Amino acid sequence: MATIVIFDQTAHLEASIIGGIPVTEEARIGFTVCLVLTMLGIIIEFVSIALEMPSVVRSLFATSAHTIATCLFLLFIYDAHPASHFWALLVFLSAPSFFLALLSLFRIVGRRGKQG
Secondary structure (H helix, E strand, O other), X not given: OHHHHHOOHHHHHHHHOHXXXXXXXXXXXXXXXXXXXHHHHHHHHHHHHHHXXXXXXXXXXXHHHHHHHHHHHHHHHHXXXXXXXXXXXXXXXXXXXXXXXXXHHHHHHHHHHHHO
């Protein structure tokens, strides 16, 4: 994803637009922001998992939310949905597991701070 943000951004955006419409600056900025937020979420989830194994319920929730998001993401790309649908997908299916990982990370850091 980092490579897309830095090097191949225009090619990916142009490939996703139907009819050869030129890529606007707003679309380019939105694409970059969405990718950066996604990478930040992935990093926080990995750090949270590395510091403490999540509960079974949290793992099942995150796995099912990410699976549904992936299926809908592919459908949205195939059906050429507007960009607002991708943002809704990020908010409703990826953000909850991100916030659970963030809360878990705060709890872990808080416990370790009290110990030391």
